[in-house]
Structures are given as C-alpha cells and as structure tokens.
Amino acid sequence: MQLKGKNVLVTGGEGFVGSHLVEELVRKGAKVTSFVLYNSQNKIANLDFVPKDILGQVKIFAGDIVDYGAVKNAVKGQDVVFHLAALIAIPYSYLAPEAYVMTNVLGTLHVLQACREFGVQKVVHTSTSETYGTALYTPIDERHPLQAQSPYSATKIGADKIAESFYCSFNLPVATIKPFNTYGPRQSARAVIPTVICQALAGKKEIKLGALSPVRDMNYVKDSVAGYIQIAECDQAVGQVINIGSGRGITIGDLANKIIELAGSKARIISDQARIRPEKSEVKQLICDYSKAKKLFGYEPSFSLEQGLKESIEFVRQHLDIYKPDEYTI
Numbered sequence: 001m002q003l004k005g006k007n008v009l010v011t012g013g014e015g016f017v018g019s020h021l022v023e024e025l026v027r028k029g030a031k032v033t034s035f036v037l038y039n040s041q042n043k044i045a046n047l048d049f050v051p052k053d054i055l056g057q058v059k060i061f062a063g064d065i066v067d068y069g070a071v072k073n074a075v076k077g078q079d080v081v082f083h084l085a086a087l088i089a090i091p092y093s094y095l096a097p098e099a100y101v102m103t104n105v106l107g108t109l110h111v112l113q114a115c116r117e118f119g120v121q122k123v124v125h126t127s128t129s130e131t132y133g134t135a136l137y138t139p140i141d142e143r144h145p146l147q148a149q150s151p152y153s154a155t156k157i158g159a160d161k162i163a164e165s166f167y168c169s170f171n172l173p174v175a176t177i178k179p180f181n182t183y184g185p186r187q188s189a190r191a192v193i194p195t196v197i198c199q200a201l202a203g204k205k206e207i208k209l210g211a212l213s214p215v216r217d218m219n220y221v222k223d224s225v226a227g228y229i230q231i232a233e234c235d236q237a238v239g240q241v242i243n244i245g246s247g248r249g250i251t252i253g254d255l256a257n258k259i260i261e262l263a264g265s266k267a268r269i270i271s272d273q274a275r276i277r278p279e280k281s282e283v284k285q286l287i288c289d290y291s292k293a294k295k296l297f298g299y300e301p302s303f304s305l306e307q308g309l310k311e312s313i314e315f316v317r318q319h320l321d322i323y324k325p326d327e328y329t330i
Contacts (some may be wrong), residue, residue, distance in 0.1 A: 001080075003235050004029035005145045009078040010064055011035040012085030012126075013058075016187045017179075019134045020044035020225045021082060028229065035074045035085065037097065038062040040230060046186045065107035068114070075114035080122045080232055081268060083111045088279065089108050090130070093152035093330035094112050103160070104155035108279060111167045112174065123174040124232050125163040128179065129217070129286050131280035138249070139289035142178070142241045149281045154155040160241070168240045175237040177228055180245030180288040184221030184308055185315035189329040193218070193309070194202070196256045197316040198323035200265035207267045208258065208328070210275035215285040220308035223301040234297040245288025246301045262306070275328060 008025055012018040013034025025032045036044055042062070063070030064084045075081060087093070087103045103274050108125065115123045148154035153324025166172040176260060181194045192209065199207045227244035231237045250258075256269050278284075293299035316323060 001230060001235060003080065005031070005230065007031050007033070007077055008080045008082070009033045009035060009074055010082045010084060014047050015084060015215050016046055017182055017221060017224060018084045019050055020184070020270040021185055021228055022047065022058055022083070023054050023224050026057050032119060033061050033074065033078070034058065035061045035063060035065070036135060037085075038064055038319070047146040049186055052296050060282070065110055065218065066102050068110045072114045072117070075111070075120065076118050076235040076269045078118070078120055078124040080124075081111065081115050081120050082124045082228060082232070084126045086126065088128075089330055090150045090152045090154065093150055099156040100151050103232035109162055112172060113286065116166060116170050116172050121173060121234055122238070123172060125160070125176045127160045127176050127178040128153070129178060129243070129245070130234035130283060131157045131160060131178070132286065134284040135286060136241035137186045138285060139247060140243070141289040142243055142289060142292055144212055144323065149283055150277075167224060173238045175231050175239070176230050176241045178225045178241055178243050179227065180217040180219050180243070180286055182221050182224040183217050184312055186329065187312070189323050191256070193259065193312055193315055193321065194254060195329070196259045197263060197313050197326045198320065200260050200263040200267055201317055201320055202325035203294040204267050206270050207256065208270055208272040208275065209252060209256060210272065210277065211282055212256070212271055213251055213284070214270065214282060215249040215251050216255070217247070217249055217286050217288045218255065218305060218308070219244065219246045219301060220303035225302055226302070230293070230299055240292070240296070242293050242296065243288050243290050244293055244299065245290055246305070247288055247290055248305065249285065249287035250305070258305070259309055259313070264310055272328070291330055
C-alpha cells in the first residue's frame with residue numbers, strides 16, 4: 001500500500017511523535033486528519049511547531065478517544081488509521097491508573113471498533129517497549145515475554161492484546177508497532193533527554209534525575225516515524241508486532257553526561273529520590289532487536305545518537321521558555 005493520496009487519520013496527532021508523523025505523512029502526499037484532544041482554547045500542542053504550509057493541509061478533528069461517537073466520526077471515510085493517542089507518563093500512571101485504563105484500553109477498543117465498522121484498509125496500533133519490562137535477554141525481539149511493571153505498561157499490554165484479538169477474530173488489518181525510547185525535538189520535559197537538556201541550558205550546576213543505571217535504546221523521532229510509515233505500507237506487516245529501535249543501549253547516566261557535554265555545560269548529575277520509580281517497577285534494561293522490521297521492509301535507523309541529541313538540544317535552546325527546569329514534570 002502506498003500512502004500517497006490516501007485519507008489518513010492520526011490519533012494523538014498533536015503529541016510529540018504524532019506531530020512528526022503528521023508532518024511526514026503530508027510530505028508523502030497523504031490527506032491527513034489529526035485527531036486531537038478537545039480543549040476549550042483550541043490548542044493543538046506540538047502541531048504548532050509544524051511548518052505552516054504543511055499544517056495548512058491538515059484537517060484538525062477535536063474529540064476524545066474515550067468518546068466512541070467522536071471516534072466514529074473521525075474514522076469514517078479514512079483509508080488508514082495510525083493510533084497514537086494514549087496516556088504515556090509512567091510516574092503519573094502510579095497516581096491515576098484508572099485514567100490509563102480508560103484512555104489506553106477503552107480508547108484503543110473504540111478505535112479498533114470504528115475501523116472495523118468502516119472497513120479501514122490498514123490500522124497501525126502503537127505499543128511500547130515498556131511492555132517487555134526488564135529484559136530477560138538482549139537484544140529484545142518480539143518473542144520476549146510481556147511484563148506489566150507499571151500501570152502504564154499494563155494498559156498498553158491490554159491494548160496490544162485487544163488489537164491482536166481484532167486481527168484474529170475479525171480479520172481487521174492491524175499491525176502493532178513497538179517503538180523503543182523515541183526522542184527528539186518537541187518532546188516534553190517528562191522524558192529524560194529534554195529534562196537533562198533544559199536543566200543544562202538553564203545553567204543548573206546540578207542536574208536532577210532518577211535512577212542512573214537503567215539501560216535504554218534511544219531512537220531518534222525521524223527514525224521512529226519512518227518505521228510507522230514503512231509498517232503502514234507493508235502488506236506483510238498485518239497481524240504482526242514489530243519492534244522499531246536503534247539496536248544500541250546506553251545507561252541513563254552515560255546519556256546524561258553526553259548531553260551535558262554537547263550542551264556545553266559543566267553540571268554534575270545527582271540522583272533525586274523523588275524521581276526514582278518503585279524498585280519492582282523500574283525497567284532495568286531495554287535494547288531493541290529490529291531484525292523483523294529489517295527483514296519485512298528494510299528498516300534501518302539513519303540517525304546517530306549524537307546527531308539526534310544535537311537536534312534535540314537546538315530545539316530546546318530555541319524554545320527554553322516552554323520548559324520548566326526547576327520543576328519535576330511527571
């Protein structure tokens with residue numbers, strides 16, 4: 001399937017990854033609708049950073065995926081649906097697990113039901129590497145057991161299994177993308193990389209983080225978006241769960257030091273107890289095996305960690321006013 005000329009819906013299109021995906025889909029010639037969370041100020045969040053000539057080609061649909069009527073109205077007439085809308089902050093899932101169930105599980109069910117009702121040609125459902133939990137082996141392939149180490153990951157496992165059931169039970173053409181830790185411009189301060197960057201650029205002498213030893217596979221947002229599009233265009237991806245990542249692991253401590261160096265800071269890192277996850281909830285190691293994606297459609301990340309970090313630093317530098325280096329964002 002080629003996306004050019006197709007009617008394409010992106011749920012969560014105003015989010016960090018969603019806004020980059022919306023932008024790239026327009027560049028590829030798709031007719032894009034972005035489903036954004038309704039708010040009384042008509043704010044479109046990260047879509048404001050999309051070039052105006054691109055954004056002018058995007059239809060904005062405001063609603064809430066917990067509202068099935070809104071989802072049906074958004075899905076009607078679409079050829080392809082990328083489902084990214086979700087609550088994703090792990091620390092907040094400790095405080096509001098019911099909200100995560102409603103948005104991530106019920107919301108996903110609504111999207112799948114509407115796609116089935118209207119005969120959508122392809123659905124790309126978003127999972128997360130957090131569903132694997134602490135690695136039992138590395139690199140992690142798609143056969144790795146699922147471990148619900150946070151309410152967030154539990155709800156994403158539930159959503160993934162509902163997507164799987166709609167493929168098996170109703171032959172819905174759904175593929176599940178499982179991105180590892182995506183980063184880049186427009187990412188909020190709830191994530192580790194912009195947290196370090198904004199503290200470094202604000203001239204902090206001490207940079208506060210949670211645990212420093214966990215290992216993560218950091219994948220630049222443009223590489224993740226390329227994975228989304230390749231999965232949508234690959235007929236063999238239907239019914240599959242597909243990892244997208246860099247294949248490289250780095251500890252949070254080493255990552256922070258690299259960012260500090262690139263940002264020209266001399267700050268030292270301290271571990272802030274308030275930012276540390278409960279011991280059994282902390283995922284210790286995530287490193288992606290993307291060999292299935294490479295075999296199915298030739299996926300290969302293009303950006304080095306240093307390239308991606310430089311672009312991320314430049315974005316935060318230009319928009320430091322939207323970050324709050326003195327606050328812990330959950």
